[in-house]
Amino acid sequence: MKLPKLLDCTLRDGGYINNWDFSPNFGKALYRAASVAGVDYVEVGFFDPGAKSGLPWTNLSADDLRSIRGDLEEGTAIAVMINYGSVSLDDVPDAAKYPADLIRVAAPKSAAKEATAFAAALTGMGYRSTINYMGISNYSNREILGLVDLMNRFKEEVEYFYVADSFGSLMPKRTREIFATLRFGTDAALGFHPHNNLQLAFANCLEAMEAGVDIIDGSVFGMGRGAGNLFTDAMLAYFEQCDPERYHLVPILQFADLYMEAQKQSYNWGYSLPQLLSGVFHCHPNYPTNLLREKAYTADDIYGMLRLLSEEYKSRYSSEQLEAMKAGHISKLAESAAVACSSTIRDLCAKHARKALLVCGGNSVSTYNGQILRFIEQTQVSVFAVNNPQPPVPSDGVFFGNRRRVLQYFDQIPQCAEVIFGPEIHEGAEANFALSKVSRVNALKSIDSENSPYPMMLPSNSAIEAILGLVQLGYQEIFICGLDGYTSGTRSHYYVEQDAVSAPEELEKQNALILEELRITDTVAERLGFTYSIITPTLFTDNFNSSVLK
Numbered sequence: 001m002k003l004p005k006l007l008d009c010t011l012r013d014g015g016y017i018n019n020w021d022f023s024p025n026f027g028k029a030l031y032r033a034a035s036v037a038g039v040d041y042v043e044v045g046f047f048d049p050g051a052k053s054g055l056p057w058t059n060l061s062a063d064d065l066r067s068i069r070g071d072l073e074e075g076t077a078i079a080v081m082i083n084y085g086s087v088s089l090d091d092v093p094d095a096a097k098y099p100a101d102l103i104r105v106a107a108p109k110s111a112a113k114e115a116t117a118f119a120a121a122l123t124g125m126g127y128r129s130t131i132n133y134m135g136i137s138n139y140s141n142r143e144i145l146g147l148v149d150l151m152n153r154f155k156e157e158v159e160y161f162y163v164a165d166s167f168g169s170l171m172p173k174r175t176r177e178i179f180a181t182l183r184f185g186t187d188a189a190l191g192f193h194p195h196n197n198l199q200l201a202f203a204n205c206l207e208a209m210e211a212g213v214d215i216i217d218g219s220v221f222g223m224g225r226g227a228g229n230l231f232t233d234a235m236l237a238y239f240e241q242c243d244p245e246r247y248h249l250v251p252i253l254q255f256a257d258l259y260m261e262a263q264k265q266s267y268n269w270g271y272s273l274p275q276l277l278s279g280v281f282h283c284h285p286n287y288p289t290n291l292l293r294e295k296a297y298t299a300d301d302i303y304g305m306l307r308l309l310s311e312e313y314k315s316r317y318s319s320e321q322l323e324a325m326k327a328g329h330i331s332k333l334a335e336s337a338a339v340a341c342s343s344t345i346r347d348l349c350a351k352h353a354r355k356a357l358l359v360c361g362g363n364s365v366s367t368y369n370g371q372i373l374r375f376i377e378q379t380q381v382s383v384f385a386v387n388n389p390q391p392p393v394p395s396d397g398v399f400f401g402n403r404r405r406v407l408q409y410f411d412q413i414p415q416c417a418e419v420i421f422g423p424e425i426h427e428g429a430e431a432n433f434a435l436s437k438v439s440r441v442n443a444l445k446s447i448d449s450e451n452s453p454y455p456m457m458l459p460s461n462s463a464i465e466a467i468l469g470l471v472q473l474g475y476q477e478i479f480i481c482g483l484d485g486y487t488s489g490t491r492s493h494y495y496v497e498q499d500a501v502s503a504p505e506e507l508e509k510q511n512a513l514i515l516e517e518l519r520i521t522d523t524v525a526e527r528l529g530f531t532y533s534i535i536t537p538t539l540f541t542d543n544f545n546s547s548v549l550k
Contacts (some may be wrong), residue, residue, distance in 0.1 A: 043079040104131075464518065
């Protein structure tokens, strides 16, 4: 098997990880190491004279390229990338004035034909060029045959025709099929840019090599966008075993030891759950990243939502599409969620004159524990914890707003406890958790599911959802403790919260959403004829009744 050429894209693709914060010495050291190691090309960044960011390596001048090359006249070839659409041919200088050995053009699926013609035109200006067809996993077999036609049409002008596994979604079998199809249909030089979301970049490269690929991309330590790329160092180790006269691993290892360890300590890249899901669903990683960040969904919830993602939006992120997926998921669950009230809760509601206390997770529950205990004794209320079955006060039961919380705490729920499930916890969950005394609520049944006033159809905050749930079970006067709001740098919970958020901007966003949902709940309360108030200190002062615990 003939070994393909090897291109290192650490400086370009790795820049997505550290915002291209590579020192000039880093770039020169990488170039020297790659030259000695036998790497055929080093892609050093972008050519983009219209770039306004001012970031290094994102708009490389001719002097920048000469500086990187230094005095290595026989050094490896230098490549730069152009994102198709960001640069016009008029922006590109004559090849005699810009010492790039190779210009690569990144092409979205929607502009494959135009971008290929652009790459061919660069050759007409004196450059060697490649075209990189991004998101190959979202190409159908018919569309791949369309690429064969493009390759045959432009193979005299374009040096390499790359396919890029942008979301790391390809399986080895599919990689073999794609390159076998391309190789059968054209004798154009083929390239492969793998990503490692499913940890299959190396395996996929071996399949591509068996099918006759001519050039592959990698980066040192796999540094690159998403889950990262093929490891240049690992592929060099393989190449060295195959041809020890041509390839040498040690120079890259020396570079990695001196430069990459520090990068790895400062920045995080590589395998993660969001990147795995991005690979599985061939989609932009922001979809699973943001769903996981909310800490409100289980893995199978997220799996189900990503299945709803249309082909139109897979390759490009849309926050509106994400919200539509979440709303669709909630609506589907809510439609099938029946309301059920246990006899025990009916008795508690009557016994306590339809009054209840919700114990949320805020640290004020610990701080004001004595006053809360006196309030419970004096007021004679039913007590329900929210999302935690073991609050620091006696309780009659626990409300769970989402299945993720049930999974986290089900082993702490006493078998005799009353449990209330919100509509996001599917029917039959009690069988999975061996719970015998379960009530179910569906707030949408009370607030008109056709026109829910809440941004996410249901309240995103479990305490607010619990208020509506208790009303549905018959309670009319509801007190709340521990709905404190989030403050950066302070202890937010009376217990160790596994899903605690610490970033100030995220805390601020959560507070704003809770405030909005409380204001909506005020309107719902007036319409349905119930009252509620927060009785421990809170950021949400409009709903704070400071006189209750005095």
